Amino acid sequence: EAQVTQNPRYLITVTGKKLTVTCSQNMNHEYMSWYRQDPGLGLRQIYYSMNVEVTDKGDVPEGYKVSRKEKRNFPLILESPSPNQTSLYFCASSFTGFLTDTQYFGPGTRLTVL
């Protein structure tokens, strides 16, 4: 089944404890992206990747890192999480660009930083 998977689905952590949220797609998509969703703000793009080893900042990249060492994986790293990073995070992928091709979203990761 074609899908985007994220792990973990739920995570509660404390300020400053490094964490990684994994994202994997099995559709051989070139483009991948991370979003955070906050009430009333919709989704905001954190980082995106156009191919292996090619990443770029979205609208809210501060406090986050990403890497794209393999085509299928695009982990999101929070080196020193803070409470303002408490949010619902979505990974998405598309075969070509996000404008011309359908984005497929993962199920989301709900992160709470205490």
Add this chain to the structure above:
Amino acid sequence: AQSVTQPDIHITVSEGASLELRCNYSYGATPYLFWYVQSPGQGLQLLLKYFSGDTLVQGIKGFEAEFKRSQSSFNLRKPSVHWSDAAEYFCAVGHKAAGNKLTFGGGTRVLVKP
């Protein structure tokens, strides 16, 4: 910078009634426009998109949207709502000049009364 406004945070509609969700964008050139739906606990699913051609666009699940350049709007409609349409709906806009960035509106939550 591009922006998207969804003026209605919540809408309640009776099952079988029609539904219209408003979306206004601000950008000088013709944008790429999208409507996504998020069912409870799920990721986002693309309903429809527009970037050229016929200004009335048909999507999945019986939804349609109309692009009105003069009003900078891309409103979503459905003639007869089903209980399964209860969800949150997001309008999004992108433009080639902005690269692979999508800007999302804040979302409209739709409640369906029996």
